[in-house]
Amino acid sequence: MFTLNSRFLTQNLTGVQRYAYELFKQINKRTEDASYVLPAQPVIDKYEIPEGLKLQKTGKYKSHVWEQLELPAYLNKLAKKPLLLNLCNTAPLFYKNQIVTVHDIAYMRGNWHSRSFRSLYKVIIPTVLKNSKHVITVSEFSKAEIMDAYKIAGDKISVVYNAGFSAPDIEKSDRGDLELKYPYILSVGSIDPRKNLKRLIKAFLNLKQTDFTLYLTGAYNANFKTDPELDVLLKNNEERIVFLGYRTDAELIYLYQNALCFAYPSLYEGFGLPPVEAMAAGCPVITSGITSLPEICGSAALYCDPLNIPDITSKMDNMIEDSYLRENLIAQGYENAGKYSWQLSGKLLMDVINNYI
Incomplete structure (x- = not known):
């Protein structure tokens, strides 16, 4: 007992x-x-x-x-x-x-x-x-x-x-009340400094193509410091960067499935669940090449230096421009997610x- x-x-x-x-x-x-x-x-x-x-x-x-x-x-x-x-x-x-x-x-x-x-x-x-x-x-x-x-x-x-998500979970994908602009890049996680959102946003604003939207989902966590600079970045770029707040699993799966790619330049992870969720939903992943993420994602992700804004931009540009890269990462992602x-x-x-x- x-x-x-x-x-x-x-x-x-x-x-x-x-x-x-x-x-x-x-x-x-x-x-x-x-x-x-x-x-x-x-x-x-x-x-x-x-x-x-x-x-x-x-x-x-x-x-x-x-x-x-x-x-x-x-x-x-x-x-x-x-x-x-x-x-x-x-x-x-x-x-x-x-x-x-x-x-x-x-x-x-x-x-x-x-x-x-x-x-x-x-x-x-x-x-x-x-x-x-x-x-x-x-x-x-x-x-x-x-x-x-x-x-x-x-x-x-x-x-x-x-x-990550199981096959029955994936089948429950539902747009819910989401009103989305296409094409878009997705990032998922609690809104805290460890997720490196300031650098992600700055990198996104430097993309070669300007017709993309960056969607952020997650909830603010009182255990982490607030960041006024992040709030300003979101407010000043609200046409291209949209905070969706907390979403149900069904809505989250829909967001993964319809994103051009998933970007997760985290500064520290003990595991890093969102990249595995993205892989299970067929979304190609960009993530940091540090802490637990190489262990968890293996060869199924495109890695960036999370401290280097131009490198994050470059990896998003690569993902946008190279359909073969996306298709290869999607296939490897399904296989990798299946390990968990x-x-x-x-x-x-x-x-x-x-x-x-």
Whole structure:
């Protein structure tokens, strides 16, 4: 028997929460020996809970206070303290019988996050890494980063990858209320400095062809610093650069399918899910040749130097002008995306869990 820390069901469905949600579904399919505990808050409507599945709500607090105080208090009252599985970076600091997932250590690698976020994570992450029985992460790159930063043995860390859209997901593609101008280039991700949107926008404005639109989708994340210069760039170029905000999976798939290419010059990724999503939807990818992205994208992407605006422009120009390049990357992208599936990741996760229950 084990317990899943299900606090993510009360949070917006972004990258880390998507990982947890997809594995939550895999756990539910694979075992009846799991319980699901979360704060006494409504489940966000973007999450579909299997019919008949019991969610145990407890406590009166929310967020980190619930996780640090009320979750371990609940577990400690049980006759046998269960193994606790945490999938979203944080976990109770001093509960020993647990597995923790750390997606990356970006908070140590750049000045992208708010001071309060960095301060919190510099306390939480090393403590839960030390006190957990095992650690899960999402790439060999992140595993090496965690080993180096915290001097943790490699055999204490398992890699359980993210995955992109499945074939049934792709079939649900839906334009929704999108009103698009063609042709366009797409970028997807939270609106934060790590995604390098300022350089992407400046590079886009230098394209040889000026009849393209750049669509940005995602949500602002309070954990990251705001950037007034980015706001000005968006405002001053709103005819050619359009922020679409948060979109459903069906709309996102439609955007991928109809884009000339996907541009993702990120400065740091522990995995980098949007490029894999784009590949699964048949969209050729431009991305950074740093951090985890070469590991995850392999030969199926056109790589750029994310710090070099002319190079980002050049790679977009190449993609626009060379249909053979696009067709080749689409074919390789389908193959690469097929390496990742939530079914396989669910199996790998259960293998880890079964070693500790």
